[in-house]
Amino acid sequence: MVPVKKLREPDENLVRQKEAAFADFIQRKGLKTTRQRNTIISTFFRLRGHISVEELLNQVKQANPRIGYATVYRTLHLLVESGLVEERRFGDGLARYEGHSDVEHHDHMICLECGEIFEFFNPRLEALQESLAEENNFQIFRHRLELYGACKDKEACQRRKSRSSVAAQAE
Amino acid sequence: MVPVKKLREPDENLVRQKEAAFADFIQRKGLKTTRQRNTIISTFFRLRGHISVEELLNQVKQANPRIGYATVYRTLHLLVESGLVEERRFGDGLARYEGHSDVEHHDHMICLECGEIFEFFNPRLEALQESLAEENNFQIFRHRLELYGACKDKEACQRRKSRSSVAAQAE
DNA sequence: GCCGAAATTGAAAACAGTTTTCGTAATCCA
């Protein structure tokens, strides 16, 4: 079973690979390669974690301050369409985008104290879901499992259970 | 284990009980009892399922057409605060509200074809989540599990897998 | 290299769902 892991630095080879895959996608669709899109995707792939549009735009603006929201949104949609990126919503009202990790499918643990998001995958869990669906005459296309709580890595998160921070507006 | 069930008609006694509980809540908070709030909550508790604000407003307007969005939103917030109702978001951008069923906690299967929402609960699933969290040094406060797919009750949902209907914008 | 159709951009407007404002009306305790 694949344990929880904090996301590692994206490695440069993988990033290049993804950029190439996106270029392919763009070409296959008969779309055009533009400076803005390149800036956005290469910025995106070099970030790690679950990026909100605003976070991405901020980074992107460092490379090219003239790029605006619209283009970032549009490019993210393309990334999702290309299959290179997934959109997630964790209940704080923001869409977040995640470049595929090497784990194909995974679920999330979200620390309500520090906001850290961990990925995990467990085949028994998947199997159990399948068999439950089966029993109930339901066919699963996809699912979403999110555990909200406190990570124990940082003692701070265990102490500060006041639910003051991120917890307030989550969900 | 508690199997999937479609929601039954809310029974009149339970509804009365909830209305009373809400009245209590209002009083404890030093708020006022108003005709509008009464209309809204009694309409809400007599509906079943996972109600969107618009659905609720439509129903409410039949009893009193002068009631507007603002009051419905405000009353729903009170219901959530009172603990009698939970807010859910299934990724179509709408908040949905659910009066507690008799199953305290439960997860959801959502049919992407017909939009039907089923509730289920499975202790093994819960236990597995707990042990995964344990292993990974994480403390769960709450979680959310949603299975998206096609219900097999209606043959229509199995046939029509084209992802044309509800599926398109979901997530 | 240059043309021109087609795609893309950025700013701003539009949108959807939700929240807030503000003047008026209803509640309810002394």
Place this chain on the structure above:
DNA sequence: TGGATTACGAAAACTGTTTTCAATTTCGGC
């Protein structure tokens, strides 16, 4: 039954996201 307090409803404001539109860029063919 005041009268302070809370609630109401309509409309404006807000947030995150999408669309519009005129101007710009891309790129395959010449």
